[in-house]
Each structure stands twice: as C-alpha cells, then as structure tokens.
Amino acid sequence: MARLLRIAAASAVTAAAAAALTGCGLQPASSYVPAAAPAAITAHHPKPGPPVVVTSKQFTEQLILGKMGVLAAKAAGYPVTDLTNVPGSVPVRRLMVSGGANMTWTYTGTAWLTYLGHRRGIPNPQQQYRAVRDADRANGLTWLPVSRENNTYAIAVRKSFAKRTGISKLSQITDVPPDQRTFCLDSEFNSRSDGFTPMLRHYGIPRDSRAGVPRGSVHIFDIGAIYAATAKGNQCNFGEVFATDGRIASLGLVVLKDDKRFFPSYNLSPVLSTDLLKTYPGLRAVYEKVAAKLTNDVMIELNRQVDVDGREPANVAFDWMVREGLISRP
Structure with a gap:
C-alpha cells in the first residue's frame, strides 16, 4: 500500500509540473535527442x-x-x-x-x-x-x-555604465545616483533566501529606500529577458545573471565583484x-x-x-x- 501511495503521489507531482508548464505559457522541452x-x-x-x-x-x-x-x-x-x-x-x-x-x-x-x-x-x-x-x-x-x-548568482551592468559610474563591485551600488539604481530580476531570485533582498541586507543597502534601492526600482522579468534588458538599459542598469551564462560577454556586460562574499x-x-x-x-x-x-x-x-x-x-x-x-x- 505504501508503494502504491508513493507512486500515486509521484504521478500527481508529475501532473502538477506539467500543469505548471501550461499555466506559465511554456511548453515542455522537446524529448528529441540525437541517437x-x-x-x-x-x-x-x-x-x-x-x-x-x-x-x-x-x-x-x-x-x-x-x-x-x-x-x-x-x-x-x-x-x-x-x-x-x-x-x-x-x-x-x-x-x-x-x-x-x-x-x-x-x-x-x-x-x-x-x-x-x-x-x-x-x-x-x-x-x-x-x-x-x-x-x-x-x-x-x-x-x-x-x-x-x-554557477553562482551575480549582478551585472553594461560596460558603458560601469565606465561612466566607476562601479566595479556590489558595495558601490550606493555610489550610483538613486534614480539610476534600477534592477531587473526574475521572480525566484526576488523572493528566495539567497536572493536579492538578503543580498542588499548583507551589503547594508536598504530596499524601498532612497538611501538604498528606491521603491519602484525593481522590475521582474523572465530570466532570459534580463540580459537584453540590462544591455539596453531602458528599464534597468543592474541585472541578475548566472556566472556561467554565455550572454554576459556577447552583450557587453560586466559582472560586479561580490566583494563582501554574499553568494555561496x-x-x-x-x-x-x-x-x-x-x-x-x-x-x-x-x-x-x-x-x-x-x-x-x-x-x-x-x-x-x-x-x-x-x-x-x-x-x-x-x-x-x-x-x-x-x-x-x-
């Protein structure tokens, strides 16, 4: 009986995952792989x-x-x-x-x-x-x-933005004028325990505050759209990235140094x-x-x-x- 219950639970979770894919407007990955x-x-x-x-x-x-x-x-x-x-x-x-x-x-x-x-x-x-x-x-x-x-998390900026502001590390975020402290994040990083708000707290940067990151300065994107949005700079100057992402170099982004070692x-x-x-x-x-x-x-x-x-x-x-x-x- 325990085995049957486990199989039923597994089937329910698998179905829920498939439903989540549909609900997000996504399609499951193609099952194609070369022979x-x-x-x-x-x-x-x-x-x-x-x-x-x-x-x-x-x-x-x-x-x-x-x-x-x-x-x-x-x-x-x-x-x-x-x-x-x-x-x-x-x-x-x-x-x-x-x-x-x-x-x-x-x-x-x-x-x-x-x-x-x-x-x-x-x-x-x-x-x-x-x-x-x-x-x-x-x-x-x-x-x-x-x-x-x-593949740790990181925060990246455009090379031109880094050059203009002189920013090279996370502790310098507050050296940037408040109206330019704009961030593009995905929903998971915005809410997780090793994500954005704890990162700001670790660096002594208040969220929703003019002294830190002003209210309304955080924009939520799908993870794939963050790189292009950060490179364009229309909605954000700072973007959440993964350290092994191939788009960092190709889009002219630079990763800010985690100088206080927040990210594990x-x-x-x-x-x-x-x-x-x-x-x-x-x-x-x-x-x-x-x-x-x-x-x-x-x-x-x-x-x-x-x-x-x-x-x-x-x-x-x-x-x-x-x-x-x-x-x-x-």
Whole structure:
C-alpha cells in the first residue's frame, strides 16, 4: 500500500509540473535527442527495470545539462524518460523527493539554502558539498562527486555604465545616483533566501529606500529577458545573471565583484534517487564521467551556443559529449 501511495503521489507531482508548464505559457522541452552510441560511457546492458526519469529546470544551462543526462543514460543502454524544462527549483525538487523523477543536476548552494532551509551558505565549496550530500541521504537522494562548475548568482551592468559610474563591485551600488539604481530580476531570485533582498541586507543597502534601492526600482522579468534588458538599459542598469551564462560577454556586460562574499558556491553535481542507484548501480560511473568534465568555461561556451547562436540544447549537449569522447555517433 505504501508503494502504491508513493507512486500515486509521484504521478500527481508529475501532473502538477506539467500543469505548471501550461499555466506559465511554456511548453515542455522537446524529448528529441540525437541517437547516441557508447564511447567512454560504455554499454551496460542493464536488466529490465524502471526508466531513468531525467528532470531539469527551464533555463538554458539546465536544459543542456538535462539533455546530457538523457544522452548519457541512453548511450549506456538504460530506458529513459525526458522530463526536463520544469519551471522553478521547487517543482524540480518535489519531483525528485516524491519519486516523480530520479535524476537531475543540482547546485550545492540551491540545495543548502532553498531546499534544506539554511540561512547561510558554507564558505568552503567542498564542505558545502559534503554537508548537502550528507543531509540529502535522509531524503532518498544521492549526490555524486561535485563538478568544478560554480554557477553562482551575480549582478551585472553594461560596460558603458560601469565606465561612466566607476562601479566595479556590489558595495558601490550606493555610489550610483538613486534614480539610476534600477534592477531587473526574475521572480525566484526576488523572493528566495539567497536572493536579492538578503543580498542588499548583507551589503547594508536598504530596499524601498532612497538611501538604498528606491521603491519602484525593481522590475521582474523572465530570466532570459534580463540580459537584453540590462544591455539596453531602458528599464534597468543592474541585472541578475548566472556566472556561467554565455550572454554576459556577447552583450557587453560586466559582472560586479561580490566583494563582501554574499553568494555561496553553486557547484554542480548529478543527483540521483538512491533507489534508482540500487537498481542500476552502473549509473554512478556514467554520470561521474560527465560531471568530471564540466567547468565554468565549458558551460559558458555551451550556453553561448544556445543563447547567442540559437542552437538546440540537445544538439549542443550531443556535440560536446562526442567531442569529449563520452559518447559517439551511431
């Protein structure tokens, strides 16, 4: 009976995620991925069992990583269900905890602060990873070794704005005239515990105050629109960005230094259901091989190919995995 209830709950969460996609006017990511053959990721010939259900959030990097997760499992011979492009961190987490999905890529900072409810990040990246890994065992999740990628949040400005105002670090926001302290954020960053308001508080900058960030100076955008809005400067001079986003350089933006070290490390790791790994222990080696090759420079380039060149995330993931010798063309 407990198993039936768990399956029913997982199905309900999956349906809710699909409904959320429709309600936001978004479509689920295409289930298309190119056909992939083994290479460094070898064929495992697993016994018949449940599918590897890969999920991801909806922004570019997560879509690319989600497709890597799908391609890696398929190349190794596992049954796969593509459940990528879920809007927001919390719905993805619910899918993973409920059993509606069993493989994703997660950032240590997101897990520690948003999922596990801690107020502050751990400064040392490895200590942060170990703390998250150990805490999530109770949730039936296994964190594989962390990658070198650190996709932390950041605040960026136009190069011309930085030059004109002399701003290069977050503590200098108050050096800018009050009417020019305008921000473009996405709704999640605006409300999360490691987001905008706590960042301002950390730097001693009051929100909704002329002494800090005046009322009405914060504009909410979809995450993909923030970069262009910040580059144009019509509605905001400061924009929330991800450190590995390929649009930062291509749009002439510069990242302000987090000189008081507010943002925690957001190192990336493959996270799988512990039950799934018991069924398919070979998946550990599959995803460890992919994670070992991921760095900030790698993801900046892959993200650029999608966001600037307009390529399909599945093709970007596939071509990179082939070049790295992880998979091969059939």
